[in-house]
Amino acid sequence: xxxxxxxxxxxxxxxxxEARQELERQRRCGRTFQAxxxxxxxxxxxxxxxxxxxxxxxxxxxxxxxxxxxxxQMSWEDFTIPExxxxxxxxxxxxxxxxxxxxAFEFQIRHRDGGLRSVELxxxxxxxxxxxxxxxxxxxxxxDRRSAERELLDFFNLSADLLCIAGLDGRFRRLNPAWERxxxxxxxxxxxxxxxxxxxxxxxxxxxxxxxxxxxGATTVRFENRYRCKDGSYRWLSxxxxxxxxxxxxxxxxTTDRRRLESQLAQAQKLEAVGRLAGGVAHDFxxxxxxxxxxxELALKDLxxxxxxxxxxxxxxxxxxxxxxxxxxxxxxxRQQVLQPRVLDLNEVLAGMERMLRRLLTEDVELAILxxxxxxxxxxxxxxxxxxxxxxxxxxxxxxxGGGKVAIETANIELDETYAAAHEGVSPGAYxxxxxxxxxxxxxxxxxxxxxxxxxxxxxxxxxxxxxLSTVFGIxxxxxxxxxxxxxxxxxxxxxxxxxxxxxxxxxxxxxPDSSDTLRGSETVLLVEDDASVRAVVVTxxxxxxxxxxxxxxxxxxILSCEQxxxxxxxxxxxxxxxxxxGTQLAERLxxxxxxxxxxxxxxxxxxxxxxxxxxxxxxxxVQKPITPEALLRKLREALDA
Numbered sequence: 115x116x117x118x119x120x121x122x123x124x125x126x127x128x129x130x131x132e133a134r135q136e137l138e139r140q141r142r143c144g145r146t147f148q149a150x151x152x153x154x155x156x157x158x159x160x161x162x163x164x165x166x167x168x169x170x171x172x173x174x175x176x177x178x179x180x181x182x183x184x185x186x187q188m189s190w191e192d193f194t195i196p197e198x199x200x201x202x203x204x205x206x207x208x209x210x211x212x213x214x215x216x217x218a219f220e221f222q223i224r225h226r227d228g229g230l231r232s233v234e235l236x237x238x239x240x241x242x243x244x245x246x247x248x249x250x251x252x253x254x255x256x257x258d259r260r261s262a263e264r265e266l267l268d269f270f271n272l273s274a275d276l277l278c279i280a281g282l283d284g285r286f287r288r289l290n291p292a293w294e295r296x297x298x299x300x301x302x303x304x305x306x307x308x309x310x311x312x313x314x315x316x317x318x319x320x321x322x323x324x325x326x327x328x329x330x331g332a333t334t335v336r337f338e339n340r341y342r343c344k345d346g347s348y349r350w351l352s353x354x355x356x357x358x359x360x361x362x363x364x365x366x367x368x369t370t371d372r373r374r375l376e377s378q379l380a381q382a383q384k385l386e387a388v389g390r391l392a393g394g395v396a397h398d399f400x401x402x403x404x405x406x407x408x409x410x411e412l413a414l415k416d417l418x419x420x421x422x423x424x425x426x427x428x429x430x431x432x433x434x435x436x437x438x439x440x441x442x443x444x445x446x447x448x449r450q451q452v453l454q455p456r457v458l459d460l461n462e463v464l465a466g467m468e469r470m471l472r473r474l475l476t477e478d479v480e481l482a483i484l485x486x487x488x489x490x491x492x493x494x495x496x497x498x499x500x501x502x503x504x505x506x507x508x509x510x511x512x513x514x515x516g517g518g519k520v521a522i523e524t525a526n527i528e529l530d531e532t533y534a535a536a537h538e539g540v541s542p543g544a545y546x547x548x549x550x551x552x553x554x555x556x557x558x559x560x561x562x563x564x565x566x567x568x569x570x571x572x573x574x575x576x577x578x579x580x581x582x583l584s585t586v587f588g589i590x591x592x593x594x595x596x597x598x599x600x601x602x603x604x605x606x607x608x609x610x611x612x613x614x615x616x617x618x619x620x621x622x623x624x625x626x627p628d629s630s631d632t633l634r635g636s637e638t639v640l641l642v643e644d645d646a647s648v649r650a651v652v653v654t655x656x657x658x659x660x661x662x663x664x665x666x667x668x669x670x671x672x673i674l675s676c677e678q679x680x681x682x683x684x685x686x687x688x689x690x691x692x693x694x695x696x697g698t699q700l701a702e703r704l705x706x707x708x709x710x711x712x713x714x715x716x717x718x719x720x721x722x723x724x725x726x727x728x729x730x731x732x733x734x735x736x737v738q739k740p741i742t743p744e745a746l747l748r749k750l751r752e753a754l755d756a
Contacts, residue, residue: 157255160248163241165190165206168248177255179226193223195230205237209249213242220256232260276351276366282329284308287361296368298344314340314348328357338369375538377563399437400718401645403740406434408651411743412658434740455493455593457620460524460548460613461485463499471507471522478517481507486525490615492546498589505582506550506609513554513607521551527612540596545612552608557601565599586611633747637684637754638662642672642700643716644692648741652687655743661750669695669703676704683711685754690717712753716741 157174159167167185175181180188194202198221208217216238222230235253240246270277270290277290286305294300297312304312313321317339324337334356340348350373355364410431417424464483475481503522510520527547534540557565566587586609590597594614601607639661643649649665656663664679666672669692676683686704690697701713718739737749 157251157253159185159251159253160246161237161251162248163210165249178223178231195222195224198222209237209239211239213239215239230257231255232257274368276368278362278364278366280309280362280364282357282360282362284310284325296343296349297341303344312342314342316340324353324355328355328362333357371536398718400739401648403434403437405647405651406437407431407740407742408655410434412651412654455495457491457616457618458494458496458499459489459491459620460499460546461487461489463496464503464522464524467500467503471504474504474507475511475520476517479511479514480519482519482521484521484523486523486547488526489524490526490544490546491618491620492593492613493616493618494593494613495589498593502586502589502611503548503550505586506611509582509609510550510552510554510607513552513556518553518606521549523547523549523551525549526615529612537596537598540612544615545595546615548611548613550609550611551606553606556603556605556607557599558603562599562601566597633744633751634660635747635751635754636660636662638664638679638682639685639687639750640664640666640672640676640679640683640704640711642666642669642686642688642692642697644668644689648689648739652741652746655741655746656750659743659747668692669700672700673703676708683708685712685714685750687714687716687750690715712756714749714753 157177158171159174160169162168166189167182170182170185174185178193180193190202190206191199201219202221205217205219209215216236218234218236220232220234223233225231232255233253234256235251238250238252240248240250273290273292276292276296278286278293279288280286285308289301289304293304297304299312310318310321320337321339324335327335334354336352336354338350338352341351342348349368350370351366352369353364353366355362357363410427413427414424414431417427464485468481468483472481507520507522514520525547527545529540529542529545531542534542565583567584587597590611590613596612598610598612599607600610639656641649641652641656641663643652644667646667649667653663653665664675664683666675672686672688686701688697688700692700695703697715697717705711705713712735714735714737716737716739735749735753737746
């Protein structure tokens with residue numbers, strides 16, 4: 115008996131120890147569980163069947179400001195906004211529908227400070243569990259995440275760049291509104307077809323190759339291609355694409371305008387380089403033509419009307435005059451001709467040219483001149499403006515071999531910042547527009563890009579030099595204006611010339627000597643010219659006309675001759691461009707000792723010594739090479755008689 119009793123006591127003691135250990139384990143678990151609940155950033159609440167708070171973890175108060183005691187006195191309607199209450203009631207009904215029912219949803223809770231917090235909530239019905247007997251609510255504050263998502267969505271929607279998520283099957287999944295703003299296609303239209311359907315045919319192969327790089331493991335690819343707009347035009351897009359989790363994430367920047375400006379800049383640089391070359395050739399050629407034209411005219415004066423050599427000499431002079439026109443066109447294109455501007459009314463210029471313009475056109479071409487009134491004035495060289503009009507009209511005529519209509523229009527125009535931004539080199543301001551339109555064959559984009567290049571022509575061999583429009587370009591640019599062409603194949607062409615308006619008033623023109631006798635003189639002229647052939651022919655012209663001539667090859671010789679010659683020197687006739695000392699520097703030096711000496715400059719192109727931006731400095735007398743006897747003598751008499 116004693117042994118049995120001892121054994122029973124030992125068993126009871128063992129069971130009691132196990133019970134104590136289990137109780138301690140449960141207490142430790144309870145403390146661990148309580149610590150987890152109290153330290154958790156997520157909130158936990160226990161609700162009764164009538165959705166009243168039975169318990170809430172400390173995180174609830176930290177997140178939303180309401181204490182457990184306060185929450186016990188409030189209903190869910192007190193926590194929520196009116197917009198969520200109907201949906202919340204549906205969720206409660208779903209949770210109460212049966213044991214272990216679980217519903218996840220998101221709604222907004224009103225914070226104690228009056229603000230709103232976004233909450234993700236998972237509610238589980240454990241009312242049937244006697245150990246819990248409550249609806250267990252686990253919720254997380256997602257306010258900051260939702261705010262960040264909204265900001266990201268705003269960026270997605272408001273971005274000027276084109277953003278997209280695409281599948282590896284070649285179709286768009288999601289697009290931001292910039293796509294429709296840029297290309298004109300709706301999101302539905304873009305997502306309903308493979309993206310390659312919108313890529314320019316010439317860019318499809320390259321686009322496929324770039325996509326293949328991503329499929330082969332490339333983390334990022336960058337490339338450019340053209341996408342078709344809904345109106346049929348194309349826009350250049352610069353892409354950065356990255357694959358992730360079976361999708362492609364890409365951003366595209368519209369580079370169309372940048373490419374257009376780069377193309378315009380490259381074209382301008384090319385024209386500038388060709389212009390410098392053309393100007394240099396024209397300068398040297400003008401010296402040769404001065405000799406050819408001057409000697410041919412001097413020879414013609416000495417030949418009798420029936421002389422057998424007279425016809426040959428006439429042909430030489432005629433060829434020289436044609437070559438002169440060629441060099442003037444080259445100088446006009448290179449913006450190196452010397453302009454002698456006047457205040458002009460373009461309507462008056464057109465009125466004076468109308469008869470000549472009608473003679474230029476064939477009978478099947480109708481000419482309409484539409485003068486704008488009132489019309490501002492421009493400061494331009496009248497001869498150069500006439501050249502612009504004539505070249506544009508001839509170009510229009512040649513574009514209508516079957517006949518048509520040419521319209522010349524003038525108007526006052528204000529070019530704003532928007533226009534200037536879209537047209538390289540244009541400054542906003544007040545302009546006078548001269549437009550020449552035709553109903554001819556028009557031009558494609560490739561032709562339009564080259565029409566102002568010298569020697570570029572679409573005409574048959576022998577039908578044109580390719581200098582007409584390049585001359586227009588050079589004259590307008592040097593006059594401070596701009597010229598733009600608008601044309602489509604089969605829809606005709608319009609050239610618009612914009613010249614800056616001026617507030618200056620016209621000046622009265624001085625009378626010029628008429629007869630050859632009045633061009634003679636007896637004065638002394640100091641001639642400075644570094645080209646021996648030009649110097650020789652000028653000496654011949656002046657001496658035959660009665661002048662005393664002192665020759666000098668350069669500025670140093672001229673200064674020495676001026677010091678040694680004791681009598682009066684009435685006029686200095688000097689080339690502008692010379693080595694070591696130019697013509698204007700020489701004139702300033704000599705006028706220190708001979709202040710009454712008149713000066714006439716000679717040049718084949720616009721040297722900076724006598725012009726600013728191609729416009730002759732005020733008060734200077736100038737004779738343009740190639741020199742002809744009459745033009746030279748007339749300019750000398752104007753200077754001496756002034």
